[in-house]
Amino acid sequence: MKKANFQIEIKNIIINKFNIEKEFDYNTLLTDIGIDSLKIIELVLAIEEQYGFEFEDDKLSYQTLRSIDSISEYVFNCKKEGKM
Amino acid sequence: MIDLLKIISKINLTTEEKEMFSSFIENNISQNLIEIIYRNKLQFLFLKHIIDQKQMELVSNKWGLDCSALLYFNNLLYEEYMEILDQITQEFEFHNIKYCVLKGFSIIESLYRINGCVYRKFSDIDILVDKKDVGKVNSVLEAQGFIQGKISLSGEIVKAPRKDTLYWSLNSHQEHEYIKFSKYAITPFMRINIDINTTIFDGGKYNPPISTEELLNHRHRKHFRGDKQFYTLNPTYELLQLCYHFYKDTTYEAKKIESNDYSLAKFCDIREYILKFKDDIKWEQFIKITNCNGLAYSVGQVLHLVSGFYGDIGLDSMFNKFEITNAMPDSEMIFKNFKNF
Numbered sequence: 474m475k476k477a478n479f480q481i482e483i484k485n486i487i488i489n490k491f492n493i494e495k496e497f498d499y500n501t502l503l504t505d506i507g508i509d510s511l512k513i514i515e516l517v518l519a520i521e522e523q524y525g526f527e528f529e530d531d532k533l534s535y536q537t538l539r540s541i542d543s544i545s546e547y548v549f550n551c552k553k554e555g556k557m
Numbered sequence: 558m559i560d561l562l563k564i565i566s567k568i569n570l571t572t573e574e575k576e577m578f579s580s581f582i583e584n585n586i587s588q589n590l591i592e593i594i595y596r597n598k599l600q601f602l603f604l605k606h607i608i609d610q611k612q613m614e615l616v617s618n619k620w621g622l623d624c625s626a627l628l629y630f631n632n633l634l635y636e637e638y639m640e641i642l643d644q645i646t647q648e649f650e651f652h653n654i655k656y657c658v659l660k661g662f663s664i665i666e667s668l669y670r671i672n673g674c675v676y677r678k679f680s681d682i683d684i685l686v687d688k689k690d691v692g693k694v695n696s697v698l699e700a701q702g703f704i705q706g707k708i709s710l711s712g713e714i715v716k717a718p719r720k721d722t723l724y725w726s727l728n729s730h731q732e733h734e735y736i737k738f739s740k741y742a743i744t745p746f747m748r749i750n751i752d753i754n755t756t757i758f759d760g761g762k763y764n765p766p767i768s769t770e771e772l773l774n775h776r777h778r779k780h781f782r783g784d785k786q787f788y789t790l791n792p793t794y795e796l797l798q799l800c801y802h803f804y805k806d807t808t809y810e811a812k813k814i815e816s817n818d819y820s821l822a823k824f825c826d827i828r829e830y831i832l833k834f835k836d837d838i839k840w841e842q843f844i845k846i847t848n849c850n851g852l853a854y855s856v857g858q859v860l861h862l863v864s865g866f867y868g869d870i871g872l873d874s875m876f877n878k879f880e881i882t883n884a885m886p887d888s889e890m891i892f893k894n895f896k897n898f
Contacts, residue, residue: 510724510727510728510761513727514720514723514724514727515720517723517727518719518720518723521719527719528723529692530688530691530692530695530726530732531688531689531690531691531692533723533726533727534688534727535727535761535762538727
């Protein structure tokens, strides 16, 4: 699975879970589309459930979770490294 | 009352203070005073002063016995924590995990052990590690029987839901607490708590003024009990940490309203630390670190409060070196409104 696939899927998770109607791209900061500290937890849980893995403790940061691009980069690397 | 509390919160009393204590206690022991002492977490020091001043008859035997029992258990628990810390830190060092012990537990041995007894209440151990090592830390603690969890209504330790551990990891200065029952546990209340801190500042999106990696470069091995030595921050950084912890817990606007954490035990920690380690703290470096990292107001404010309260820590000449634009808080006003008094 390519990184682009993860980007599409994660964007869909966000749109469906949080009813985001505003236009945004993969580099938009999630905070700019209303994903606050509680919603980010729900998002992480949804991604973990979707792909059957858990974010590594040291990667659980707002830096990793700042945008769809940064999240999908991390998830893609986990897939490449056989962590999921 | 404030003068009495000031005296009670000192470990060592001058002759004049002993006389003031004796005189005040003879006429003013009341249930209200006892409650205030407990709210300020000074019960063990108060017990010590009562015994040292040969005034046991002024407190009820029941209170003396109850407090002594708590003190005894506090000391038992302290020994248990020392054993556990020894096991954990050996594993940390084996796995190349840089750590240091923080907050109360890091200073209890050096400040509050008197004639073999520890006179400070504590409830957990705080350990600082770099975020990159949290996964390894988790493995070490799980192998030692700790669970990131909570006590269920039926009194068992249950693993915290994933969303709770995520919340702590993302939004707090520490991970979700690790717990297991004390070896002395006869009720579920008696447990061992380990708090893994990934910063000494605020967690979450907050960008720390000093990274944990940098802080861990300023640790040293401190002698604890017997042959046990653990890493703590060196005195200059340890004072910084104690002051910032006090600031975080007490002077944020939201907490000011409640003042629940304005306990004198914290004032005591900082005063006693400064008096004991004044020559070990590199004061010029301390000022520079606080100024260069935007900590002058938070740290300076705490030292101003503690200095204003006790009047004897000898730092008055230092305050004009803090680069602060905001006015210092009015100590007297704070003490007047301090509901713990």
